Amino acid sequence: MDAVVPTCAMHRSVEILENVSIARGTYRIRLLAPEMARCILPGQFLMIRPTRPGTSDPFFGRPFALYDTVTGPSGTHEAIDIVYLVIGRGTAALAERRAGETLEVWGPLGNGFGPPPEDGGPVTFVAGGIGQTPFLALGRWWTGQQSYGAEPTAWDGPVASSTELLYGVRNAGLAAGVEDFERAGIRVSLATDDGSAGFHGFVTTLLEQRLQAGDRPSKLVGCGPPAMLTVLAGIADREGIPCDVSLENQMSCGFGACFSCVVPMRQADGSVDLKRVCVEGPIVRAADVAWPLGSAH
Incomplete structure (x- = not known):
């Protein structure tokens, strides 16, 4: 069952509508991005550059999965919600941003999820x-x-x-x-x-x-x-x-240029090749991955 491939990636400066705490160290940021909201699919992600105003720190963007979209009075998708945990400089900088400020965002990126189970089950x-x-x-x-x-x-x-x-x-x-x-x-x-x-x-x-x-x-x-x-x-x-x-591999570019997010994937002939999570993923069949990716418990 194949994932859905995106067709409408774009680069925008978008306004922050909300950036609120929802759990310990966890925030939900709402971005006014109608064009992105109307074409993003579950499973896709945005690259967000959380640079503090007046600085270039942090320089690289960070990938964040779609949490959900927000519809306007007409029923069309108008904004995107992202939920993130503060774990480093990038997410710490993002948590400092306030409503009314703007962020540099590119996306939607990656492959979205495919259809539900063929048998319609749970x-x-x-x-x-x-x-x-x-x-x-x-x-x-x-x-x-x-x-x-x-x-x-x-x-x-x-x-x-x-x-x-x-x-x-x-x-x-x-x-x-x-x-x-x-x-x-x-x-x-x-x-x-x-x-x-x-x-x-x-x-x-x-x-x-x-x-x-x-x-x-x-x-x-x-x-x-x-x-x-x-x-x-x-x-x-x-x-x-x-x-x-x-x-959830770490990424620097989000569109396949830097090869910082590669993962070993099994090929049809039984060999293993490195694939870019940002382009060939992030949604993949578990059976196609050459596990383990980390020390399992």
């Missing part, structure tokens, strides 16, 4: 850390609540019958956007490393318990740290469940 999203961000728009898209892209997508088959997010974080204070998912009809089950909320343990262990209990989705989709995705890919392969992943 989908389980598996997220670790800030990996929940691509799944709000995707859940709304695959359950027929919202259309995305330059033209409304009419799937040839049925949409997903239901969606659930298994969401792993270190502690309860880092869980961001849970209410947004629940309002969209996406059931959320938390897993915390310290046991402060939901299941005490890794989110992949929670998934394995669900599968052992007979709760088997038609499709798995994952986003999170490489170690988590490595385990998820192994579970999907063992259980025979189709699985796509959204990769």
Whole structure:
């Protein structure tokens, strides 16, 4: 099942409408970008240059997945929401920006998610850390609540019958956007490393318990740290469940020129070749990746 390839990348200076805290160290920034909002697809990303006013620091842009679009009074997509966790200089600079200021943005970039499961069955999203961000728009898209892209997508088959997010974080204070998912009809089950909320343990262990209990989705989709995705890919392969992943490799350009985001991918002849996540991804079949990408747990 192939991802959807973008056709309308552009470069713009856009206005910040909001930049608000939604969890510990986590923010939602809303960008007034009608042209981008009307053609971006779930799974695609924007490169945002968070340079502080009057400086060139930080110089390089940072990639951020679409969280969701915001529609105006006429029902057309007018703004883009991005959710991000402050983890370095770039995201720290972005958190300092205020409504009314402008940001340099290019996108949408990368491949979007493809259609929902062919059998119209349930989908389980598996997220670790800030990996929940691509799944709000995707859940709304695959359950027929919202259309995305330059033209409304009419799937040839049925949409997903239901969606659930298994969401792993270190502690309860880092869980961001849970209410947004629940309002969209996406059931959320938390897993915390310290046991402060939901299941005490890794989110992949929670998934394995669900599968052992007979709760088997038609499709798995994952986003999170490489170690988590490595385990998820192994579970999907063992259980025979189709699985796509959204990769979070670091990027400098976002359009394939710098080769800073390469990942080893299996080829049809059995060999392994390096592919650019920003161009050939970030959405890929888990079975196509040459795991592990990190030390799995």
